[in-house]
Amino acid sequence: MSLDVHLLFLLCVALATFAQCLTGFAFGLILIGLVAILQLIPLGEVAVVISILTLGNALVTVAGPKPQLDRRILMPLLISSLLGVCLGIWGLGALDGRQIAWLRLLLGGVILVASLMLVVQSKPRERLSGAPAFWVAGGLCGVLNGLFSSGGPPIVYHLYRQPLGYELIRNTLITVFACNAAMRLGLVAAQGELSLTTLWLSAEALPLVMLLSWLVRRYPPKLSLRTVRWLVFALLVLAGGSLIAEALPELLALYRG
Structure with missing residues (x-):
């Protein structure tokens, strides 16, 4: 890899880290989307x-004082998502290239639909969804x-529709994604x-991730929940569009071959 590729990769990591610190998600979505668009390294x-x-x-991000979490919300999301990671890793090995490309295309479409639904429904639900909805979203x-x-x-999409505070949503997302990452990495x-x-x-990017995370945690930008929701919308559109843009050439190449 050339120096230019390494620098572009670190820039992508910085953008993804900043978005993750603000919203509690989007690190993986933005990083994999930008890398796919720029074709820096294999996905x-x-x-x-x-x-x-x-x-x-x-x-x-969640170091220091005990982060605000709700076990009633966290546990069904965490347990079902860890089981889902195992299923996803198994599926990754079982599916061929054509099926994976179709899956990326479908995922991109679902993300775009979810982003539109998130901003169309400007007000969160009046009551918390039942436990089954949290199990499905986590899975x-x-x-x-x-x-x-x-x-x-x-x-x-599920959490930002709930009548929950921004800090609780962010901390729940970060906790679930960290546990999922540990499970996936172990497998x-x-x-x-x-x-x-x-x-x-990972070694060259980790100091940058930790420094930016500390800075945003120490000097958090003042954003309203409405602003965060629109930021989430923009990030989902970026992620969905990049997945579709990545999957279409693969499918065309596979079917031509």
Whole structure:
């Protein structure tokens, strides 16, 4: 890899980290989207790097005083998402290239629809959703994290529709994603798929992630929940569009061949 590629990769990491610190999600979505657009490194390697950096981001973001969390919300999301990660990793090995490309295309479309629904429904629900909805959102999040290390859309859409405070939503998302990243990383390591390239990229990016996370935590920007919701919308559109843009050429190449 050339110096230009390394610098572009670190710029992508910085943008993804800043968005993650503000919203509690989007690190994996933005990083994998930008890398796909710029074609910097293979997406399989990016997915492993995302897992390592997500853990670093979480350690800094929720370090210090006990973060605001609600076990009634966290536990169903956490348990179902960890089970989903196992299913996603298994599916990644079982599906062929054509099926993965179709899955990316479908995921991109779902993300775009979810982003539109999020801003069309400007007011959150009056009452908290039932437990089954949290189990489903967590399970879908885990499957997508297992497949692409980008499981944000289902759980983000679900939580931002709930009558919950910004801090609780952010801390819940960071906790779930950190545990998912640890699970995915452990499964990948057990399969012997940790390469020197991914470890090197993680090592050079981790100090940047931790420094930016500390700075945003120490000097948080003053944003309203409405502003954060529109930021979430923009990030979802970026993620969905990049996945579609990545999947279409793959499908055209596969069917032409």
